Amino acid sequence: MNSLATRFCGIDLAHPVLNGSGTLDALAAGTLGVSAFVTKTVTLNPRAGNPPQRIAETPQGMVNSIGLANPGLERFCDEHLPRLADLGVPLIVSVGGWSRDEYAVAVRRIGAHPAVAALELNVSCPNVDTGCISIGTDPAETRALLERCRAETDRPLLAKLSPSVADVSAVALAAAEGGAAGLVLINTVRGMAIDRDTLQPLLGGGGGGLSGPAVKPVALHAIFHCRAATGLPIAGVGGVACAQDCLEFASAGANVVALGTALFRNPGLVEEIVAELPGLLEQHGVSTFDDVVGRAHHHQGKALLEVDANHS
Amino acid sequence: MPPDRRLLQVARVEAVGAYTLLVLRNDGGDVGEPGQFFMLQADPEPSDAYLPRALSAAWADAGEIAFLLDVRGAGTAALAGAAQVSVLGPLGHGFELRGGPAILVGGGIGAAILPWLVRDLPGPVTTVLGFREQRHAVCAALIDADATVVLEPTYVTEPLARLLPADATVYACGPDPMLHAVAALCAEHAVPCLLAMEAAMACGFGACYGCAVEIDGEWKRLCVEGPVLDAGRVLAGGHDE
Numbered sequence: 039m040n041s042l043a044t045r046f047c048g049i050d051l052a053h054p055v056l057n058g059s060g061t062l063d064a065l066a067a068g069t070l071g072v073s074a075f076v077t078k079t080v081t082l083n084p085r086a087g088n089p090p091q092r093i094a095e096t097p098q099g100m101v102n103s104i105g106l107a108n109p110g111l112e113r114f115c116d117e118h119l120p121r122l123a124d125l126g127v128p129l130i131v132s133v134g135g136w137s138r139d140e141y142a143v144a145v146r147r148i149g150a151h152p153a154v155a156a157l158e159l160n161v162s163c164p165n166v167d168t169g170c171i172s173i174g175t176d177p178a179e180t181r182a183l184l185e186r187c188r189a190e191t192d193r194p195l196l197a198k199l200s201p202s203v204a205d206v207s208a209v210a211l212a213a214a215e216g217g218a219a220g221l222v223l224i225n226t227v228r229g230m231a232i233d234r235d236t237l238q239p240l241l242g243g244g245g246g247g248l249s250g251p252a253v254k255p256v257a258l259h260a261i262f263h264c265r266a267a268t269g270l271p272i273a274g275v276g277g278v279a280c281a282q283d284c285l286e287f288a289s290a291g292a293n294v295v296a297l298g299t300a301l302f303r304n305p306g307l308v309e310e311i312v313a314e315l316p317g318l319l320e321q322h323g324v325s326t327f328d329d330v331v332g333r334a335h336h337h338q339g340k341a342l343l344e345v346d347a348n349h350s
Numbered sequence: 351m352p353p354d355r356r357l358l359q360v361a362r363v364e365a366v367g368a369y370t371l372l373v374l375r376n377d378g379g380d381v382g383e384p385g386q387f388f389m390l391q392a393d394p395e396p397s398d399a400y401l402p403r404a405l406s407a408a409w410a411d412a413g414e415i416a417f418l419l420d421v422r423g424a425g426t427a428a429l430a431g432a433a434q435v436s437v438l439g440p441l442g443h444g445f446e447l448r449g450g451p452a453i454l455v456g457g458g459i460g461a462a463i464l465p466w467l468v469r470d471l472p473g474p475v476t477t478v479l480g481f482r483e484q485r486h487a488v489c490a491a492l493i494d495a496d497a498t499v500v501l502e503p504t505y506v507t508e509p510l511a512r513l514l515p516a517d518a519t520v521y522a523c524g525p526d527p528m529l530h531a532v533a534a535l536c537a538e539h540a541v542p543c544l545l546a547m548e549a550a551m552a553c554g555f556g557a558c559y560g561c562a563v564e565i566d567g568e569w570k571r572l573c574v575e576g577p578v579l580d581a582g583r584v585l586a587g588g589h590d591e
Contacts, residue, residue, distance in 0.1 A: 066556030066574060068351040078559075086569050093552050093560030095401045095425070100552055104559045107569070250400055302553035303391065303402050305352045305438070 041316050041326045046294045047194040047220040047271050049074060049128045049155045053312050054294040054327050055284065058275045059132035059158060059198065059222075060104065061298035064125055065118065070301065071308035073294075074128040077118075079160045080148070081133075082140045084110030089242035094231040099250020099277070100299060101229045103243035106134055106163055111144050115151070123153030132158040132198070138186045149191025156193055159183065159218075162200030162225035164247040175203045177212035184216025194219035196273065201253075201260045202228045207267035220271040222296070223260045227253050250299040251277040258290045262334060265291025279307075281314040285322065288330040352555035353380070355438045357393055361414055363430055367488025369459065370419045370430045371408070374437065381410035382440025384447070384466040385523075385546050385578040389438040389554040390417070392428035399425035402438065404551040404561075406523075406577070408492065409466040418462035418489060441554045445544055445578050447471055448519045453478070455532050456493065457506055457524025458486060463546060464493045467521055476513060480506030480528070507531045515539040520581075522546070533581035543581035547572055 042053035051073040060078045062070060069075055087107025094101050109118065122129055131148045135141040145157055161174030161183065173179045180197065187195055197213035199206055201224040210221055226247025231240040239245075257276025265272055274292025278284060279300040287295045300307050315327065324330055358374040365371075389402035403425050408416045415437070419426050429435060447470055454477040456464050461479050468475055477497035481487040490499050498509045506528060510520075514535060522532045523546035536543035549561040549572045562569040565576070565583050575583075 060559070062557045063559075070351075087559065087562060090562050090569065091550050092562055093550050093558065095399065097398065098400055100401060102552075102558070102560060104562075107559055107562070299400075299552070302558050303389075303395075303400065304355065305553070305555060305557075306355060 041319050042312065044293065044328055046074075046273065047156055047196065049194070051128065051294065053315070054288070055308050055311055056130075056273060056294055056296040057301065057308075058296040058298035059160065061301055065121055067305065069125055069127055070305050071312065072127060072297075074130055074155065075122065075125055076130045076158060076296065077122065077132050078108055079106050079132040079134040079163065080108050080111055080114045080144060081106055081135060082111050082144055084108065084113065091240055091242050094240040094246075096229070096231055096248065096250075097252060099248055099252035100302075101231050101241060101246035101248050102226070103241040103246035105243060111147060115147055119148070119151055119153065123151070128155035129153050130156045130158055130196070132160050134160040134163060138183050141183055142186050142190050145187045145195075146190040149193045154193060156196055156219070157187075157191065158196040158198050158222055159187060160198045160225070162198050164200065164202065164226055164228045164245070171200055171202075174200050174209060177208050180209050181212040181216040184213050184218050188217035196220045196222050198222035198225055199260070199264070200225045201256050206260045207263040210264035210270070211267050214268040214270050218270065220273065220293075221264055221268065222273045222275060223264055223292075224253070224257045224276045227256055249276070251279055253277045254283065258286065261287060261290040261292050265332065266335065281311045281318050284311060284315060284327075285318060285330055288327060289333040291332050291335065293328075293331050352438060352441065355436050357434055358415070358437050359434050360432055366418065366492065368420070368483070368485040369462070369489050370421055371416060371492070372419055372429060372435075373414050373416045374435055376410065376413055376415050378412050380440060381407065381412070381415055383444035384470060385444030385463060386440035386442050387554065387577055388415070388417075388440060389551075390429055391425075391436045392432035393434045393436045395436075396424055396428035399423065399428055401425070401552055402436070402554070403429065404554050404573075406463040406546065407466060408462050409469060416465075418459065418492070420459040438554065442573050442577050443575070445521055445546070448542075449473055451476070451516065451518040453510070453513055453516065453518045453520045454494070455506055455510055455520060455522040455524070456480070457528040458482065460522075460524030460528070460546070460548070461489060461493060463523050464521075468494050471521075476518070478506050478509040478513070480504070480524070505531070507535055510535060514541055516541060519544065529584070533585050536581055537585060544578055545581050545584060546578045547576055547584070
């Protein structure tokens, strides 16, 4: 029996390790072994991205200010999508925008492509001033966006949420009510780095998004509470760096995990984790990765137990 | 696909004035060409430097790969003290080694990649180097015994200007302002010029989009387009966002 095979929002996956949106260009670097490829966020119009310097190393992680650099919907559909369709793994396309209409146009066009398994609505990019994250900080806006996009495609919609809000589980619940099939938790956490010599901001955009092991506890907390609030399937992202992390994310409530920053320093990491996971599951006395999902909820009281029983 | 990461033993570490020479024992693996780069991380990985460091080799062959380091922070300090180093590469595009005379221009730690060019360029080589202080200039001996060396406040463009125009190709590596000045000078004299540029990088293989610099008037990934670029692609300018 394959202990790692799983099903996430209706997509059959050979194993539970994906890439986070914006952390891998499969057309340049290949899929690096991920079971489904998540694209960089596509917006209606092309975006050059934020001015350099775009990344800076920080304790146990990095801050980035890429700014949703992408070729725009037209070129993505004409040039990238046909090549991504040949990668041989399910395709999840991430979409961003500045209004419900912009998301809806992109979701309709991309969702009509036969190679697209699901769409991720990025309502959480910290590197743009307006749109996107301003939708994801407001439960009512998030719900309205999901409802609008739900009407545009029959593909599963995933909501990628930011932890930089007062109550991420309220936003998650709103996404669920609007028709989200699953959640992607978390996007980067707002952060900043100062040059130690000049004492000026290191990033060209001023602030940026913090990622890497530094944000792992933030991700686990968001996953745990959003699962308890919604029971939706979750792709866990944020500081995953080894096979043990994958089990911890699953236990908090993630059905699959996605790697980002850790791939930057080791492009062979997906294959290493996939090779290590079966033995690690055995050590924990479980036969499949799915068996671990939601385990941390078992001792947290009746309400959480009910959510877990209904959805794991 | 990026190449596999390899674990290489450190053969020796030497102080070269203000800089540090790190020589790795190569396992016979591909070293690419001068100007390409490697992502290096000390093994075991230091707890206070999460990302690997992008460095081009000073020289490399089947037996060894050498890097000249400017030890500035935790990552480079860990490399200088490591017994073994994780190496990903070669990555990116290096120098096209053209026939005929060559003028090599190096500024600061950018001079680190020139020894390999001096060794492999087929034609006669003239070298001009610029450094902040004498202790940085000690590495000139590794590059070219006949190099013209200037120290701040004199810039390397001064001796370069005296060499131009010339029937030669200019190969330059150094800080951005120097590279732009060298590119402008070469353009003025219609002398072909190749620049090895630098940017903060997280991955080195096109995944993170972090190393964007202005190329052909747009922000493009240096790890994919470069790090060695024809100077004309950098001078194009005109980015208005």
